[in-house]
Amino acid sequence: VLTHFAYLCQTRGDLNRAIELYERALAANANQATAATNLGVLYANRGKLAASLVLWQRVFDRNPHLSETGINLGMGLCAQGDVAGAKRAFERVMMYDPDSGQTKRLLAAVAAGRCRPD
Secondary structure, eight states: OHHHHHHHHHHTTOHHHHHHHHHHHHHHOTTOHHHHHHHHHHHHHTTOHHHHHHHHHHHHHHOTTOHHHHHHHHHHHHHTTOHHHHHHHHHHHHHHOTTOHHHHHHHHHHHTTOSSOO
16 A cells, blocks of 8 residues: 555655655565665655665566666666676566567667667
């Protein structure tokens, strides 16, 4: 319920309340993948990339089929300068979602040493 309410707050632009509710949801159950992924996005948008990476890594380790979380993780790692880590994240996404055009473009970019595709 907290995660759903947080998402409603997020979509309505009440980001402070959304963050509070996602944090409460995770305090109640640390395995809430949706809450952790969405909270990571909100943290990243507020300049808290390190906190985002911790959340996304934990989710992606347990749920490698969640492509969006893996893409967020890879892009965040690349933004921190960890191109090799980003490449590993994108390769793992491709294992579970081999048709992802976005991931293919991101993987090609990090292979060329860039964080964003051309």
